[in-house]
Amino acid sequence: MRTPFKAASLLGLALAANPASAFSIFACEPEWAGLAQQLAPQASVFSATHAYQDPHYIEARPSLISKLRGADLAICSGAELEAGWLPALQQRAANPKVQTGRPGLLFAAEQVETIDQTETGFFDTAHVHPEGNPHLHLDPERLALVAQSLSQRLIDLDPENAQTYQRAQSAWEESWQQNIERWRTQAAPLKGERVLAQHTTFDYLWRSLGIEVIADLEPKPGVPPTTAHLASLIDKVEEEAPLAIVHAWYQAPQSAEWLGEKTATPVLSLPSTLTPEQQIERPEQLFDHLISALLELQGER
Numbered sequence: 001m002r003t004p005f006k007a008a009s010l011l012g013l014a015l016a017a018n019p020a021s022a023f024s025i026f027a028c029e030p031e032w033a034g035l036a037q038q039l040a041p042q043a044s045v046f047s048a049t050h051a052y053q054d055p056h057y058i059e060a061r062p063s064l065i066s067k068l069r070g071a072d073l074a075i076c077s078g079a080e081l082e083a084g085w086l087p088a089l090q091q092r093a094a095n096p097k098v099q100t101g102r103p104g105l106l107f108a109a110e111q112v113e114t115i116d117q118t119e120t121g122f123f124d125t126a127h128v129h130p131e132g133n134p135h136l137h138l139d140p141e142r143l144a145l146v147a148q149s150l151s152q153r154l155i156d157l158d159p160e161n162a163q164t165y166q167r168a169q170s171a172w173e174e175s176w177q178q179n180i181e182r183w184r185t186q187a188a189p190l191k192g193e194r195v196l197a198q199h200t201t202f203d204y205l206w207r208s209l210g211i212e213v214i215a216d217l218e219p220k221p222g223v224p225p226t227t228a229h230l231a232s233l234i235d236k237v238e239e240e241a242p243l244a245i246v247h248a249w250y251q252a253p254q255s256a257e258w259l260g261e262k263t264a265t266p267v268l269s270l271p272s273t274l275t276p277e278q279q280i281e282r283p284e285q286l287f288d289h290l291i292s293a294l295l296e297l298q299g300e301r
């Protein structure tokens with residue numbers, strides 16, 4: 001995201017660019033990178049993952065380790081979304097600033113209440129999200145709470161630039177609340193619609209739009225769809241005629257397509273996070289894209 005700096009160093013203009021002085025933010029997922037760049041316009045922001053990767057399963061590659069090593073702040077979803085890869089990165093990066101419990105590591109899920117937490121004392125090894133659904137960036141209200149926490153954390157860690165962060169946060173908050181109002185109006189016709197989904201990726205979005213999930217293609221969160229489970233859904237889908245069977249861009253489409261064909265139900269593939277190469281660079285563009293895609297499909301019915 002700091003291509004001008006990179007290009008400048010390549011040209012031997014490192015002195016003029018001085019990238020070492022930029023506050024460095026490591027985001028586990030693109031949604032947090034996009035938000036961080038809005039709230040910290042001068043910072044150098046890096047996303048460890050992209051929209052075509054499954055954020056539950058990431059390889060702790062050397063390039064990621066080196067990025068985390070140089071980070072002043074890391075922001076991740078938390079609620080164990082990154083449990084399979086972040087600890088390895090933290091250990092190998094050996095950057096004291098971003099170790100768990102330090103102010104340089106912000107977990108979004110710790111700033112809000114997550115949905116679908118499994119009951120206390122109930123340990124289900126087949127469930128990938130016992131601490132609740134970590135895909136909370138798809139709720140505009142929760143995202144605004146995370147933005148507040150992130151902005152405060154930036155001020156705590158980099159007080160010299162407090163004014164810049166305060167200004168960015170106020171502007172962001174004002175514009176975000178206007179967006180929320182706009183989405184409420186635009187998405188009103190979607191209220192009461194029904195969908196099937198693969199995994200709980202979009203659950204916060206469904207809730208905020210008033211869309212009901214009639215079934216998950218996964219037998220349990222994190223357990224890949226099986227033919228037996230998909231076959232067991234056919235009657236329900238035919239009976240309830242949902243708007244779509246939805247999967248995220250990073251998920252293989254075969255299960256959704258199989259069930260879609262069997263039941264003559266449209267399959268909708270949606271981005272679950274920011275995708276700069278598809279002009280979805282900022283969080284508001286993601287919500288615009290998701291709502292438009294759903295409305296468009298509804299219009300075709």
Ligand SMILES: [Zn+2]
Nearest residue numbers: 056129200201
């Ligand atoms: Zn998940």
